Amino acid sequence: MPQVSDADLSALRSELDGPLFERGDEGYQPEIDGFNSLSPMRPDYVVGATSEADVQAAVRFAGAHGLEVSVQATGHGSYRGVDHGVLIRTHRLDSVTVDPAGPTFTIGAGARWMGILPHLGEHGLAAVTGSSPSVGAVGLVLGGGIGPLSRTLGWAADRAVSFRVVIGDGSVVVASAESEPDLFWALKGGKVGLGVVTELTLQALELTEIYGGGLFFAQEDIATVHRAWLPWAKSLPESANTSMSIVRLPPVGVPEPLAGRTLAHLRFAYVEQGAETGALSSRGAELLAPMRAVAPVYIDGVDVMPFTDVGTIHAEPFGPLPIWERGEFLDDVDETYVERILEHAGGDVEAPFANVETRLLGGAIARDAALPNAIGGRGAQFSLLTIAAVIPGVNDQALPVAGPALYDSVADYSHDEINYNWAGHPSPEVFARLWPADIAARLAQVRATYDPAGVFAYGN
Ligand SMILES: Cc1cc2nc3c(=O)[nH]c(=O)nc-3n(C[C@H](O)[C@H](O)[C@H](O)COP(=O)(O)OP(=O)(O)OC[C@H]3O[C@@H](n4cnc5c(N)ncnc54)[C@H](O)[C@@H]3O)c2cc1C
Incomplete structure (x- = not known):
């Protein structure tokens, strides 16, 4: 494990608004627990992010100490055994704002469909969701996202308008059709190794x-x-x-x-x-x-x-x-x-x-x-x-x-x-089947551009 001193941890702690736990600390286990209780999550450190700045601090800390970063909102997709590095928990970042004029809605990294749907419903609006309302919307969209209405309405990611993302060097970029278009393309289905999404704006649709x-x-x-x-x-x-x-x-x-x-x-x-x-x-x-x-x-x-x-x-x-x-x-x-x-x-x-x-x-x-x-x-x-x-x-x-x-x-x-x-x-073997070869090659280029040091865990 890379060398991290008590002083390094104190410095990180002083930058964070949310909690930081080291393996073995009281509070560590509840912070990593998620949907799948079999999930083998044993990171060295877990940061409970309460703001985008917390995510940035955690990513910079990981980069500076050669630690790998994993992300968890709800744990619905946590089959990957994490036994090292920094886990960023995003479940506190669960804001939901609806713009009925768009109509669009903007969510924090930890928002679940069950927290989003009532806000949309107040405005007679809907979205492409997955089958389970307890799944995290950002995690679903990053994979594409199909749900009970998708034959009619398509993929959740088809309706992405913009993402705010903390990339490998800890800076924040906005990815949309106009800004960082390669990253925007990749975040819609490319799922891993692209950064930590802190905010996502999606189109809503009129359906009651x-x-x-x-x-x-x-x-x-x-x-x-x-x-x-x-x-x-x-x-x-x-x-x-x-x-x-x-x-x-x-x-x-x-x-x-x-x-x-x-x-x-x-x-x-x-x-x-x-x-x-x-x-x-x-x-x-x-x-x-x-x-x-x-x-x-x-x-x-x-x-x-x-x-x-x-x-x-x-x-x-x-x-x-x-x-x-x-x-x-x-x-x-x-x-x-x-x-x-x-x-x-x-x-x-x-x-x-x-x-x-x-x-x-x-x-x-x-x-x-x-x-x-x-x-x-x-x-x-x-x-x-x-x-x-x-x-x-x-x-x-x-x-x-x-x-x-x-x-x-x-x-x-x-x-x-x-x-x-x-x-x-x-x-x-399955990773090699996730995308056609041309998309997989382009995704590799985008990952190398936005995370050249390989801070974000993926595919291993
Ligand atoms: C019961 C159940 C039903 C499901 N139904 C559907 C379905 O109908 N349609 C469908 O498409 N999928 C479905 N899924 C799969 C689900 O969409 C994915 O597993 C999704 O990644 C879960 O996201 P999460 O945030 O809830 O889970 P987490 O385990 O917290 O996250 C899973 C992964 O998503 C990525 N991730 C999450 N948040 C961020 C972030 N802020 N920034 C960067 N990366 C992030 C990370 O790679 C992370 O490892 C289902 C899964 C379960 C367990």
Whole structure:
């Protein structure tokens, strides 16, 4: 570990408004704890930033002492084992300002969708979010960001207006279409090694209601529903969004009718900006009707909902949880794919996963944005995501076997690229698939320009 004296730490502490902890200090562990309680975070130092100046001081300190910098807002993406360097926690930087005239909104590095949506809702506005409202908006956008409405509305990063970023030498730059355009391009999908984003401005859109939610089907109907879902999903117009998930719910911590059950969870969202509530409801219901008829619906939670409830469509847990996760981006899938998913996770097998989700992509996700960006995986047609809460003695032994077996069985369907937000902590092999070669090469140049000394951790 590089030499850092007590005097160096005192000097840093005097520059910071927020807390600084050294490994072993009281307060260190609560400061690094995040969504994933399995996350192997053991940095030498953790800075709880309360301002952009704190981030600058932490980056300069790291640069001066040859320490690597990692960033954590919520811990939803912290699969990377950090055992050295400086971790900058941004969760206190959770400001949200809406400019209804734009319409745009500006958020701090630590803002989560659940803190942002009510502010947008006050103005009848919406944004492209991810599936879980507890995810950090900046982390999601840096990877591209697709959510329950993205077939209609595209990627979250497609709506980025500007980023304030602390770069490798500790200075602050504003990246937008007019200022530092290469960095602006890279921050939309390039995710890592580019600096610490302290503030992000995104376009908002006028949307108050959607027709959406989830249909749950009983365990014995999982195969029927999954088989019917695929051709139905492929027939949907771009205004409709869907995913199919086989969920195994815990006996406690979820509402009674779901507790301890294995179910099919069909997620659906129909989006039509400017539609009257009645028309939204009838057009959405018409599209969903074939799936409501395919088997008895155990719980029907699809209806007109305020956009601010978008996070209830996937109904993902807020954590902290001991999370195992793996994902893949896929080309077109067929009935054989469905059979393979059912073999590994269907209602009649013992599977260690909490959630095996196939999401329909395409539509606006596949179209190039108005402004170029570094998003990887735009051309995929489906995604697969598996999540488990690791419970010793229950599924911890099975996961390392069942996880690879499931992914091996559908390997033929893999898309060339996998998007970073689906890649967990990418192995070198997966890292090489995050972007097409030309984008990866350009990203490497941008990283070298804004972080020539390699202060920011990435890809290792
Ligand atoms: C339950 C769940 C649901 C999800 N759903 C979706 C989804 O629907 N769509 C989707 O696209 N993704 C989804 N993701 C993936 C998620 O978007 C990424 O993991 C994202 O990076 C999480 O950001 P975070 O800040 O919440 O997490 P953190 O673990 O705090 O951060 C993850 C990484 O983001 C980067 N980062 C975060 N903040 C900054 C910053 N200020 N400056 C520079 N780098 C930063 C860093 O590389 C950091 O390691 C989901 C993840 C989970 C666990």
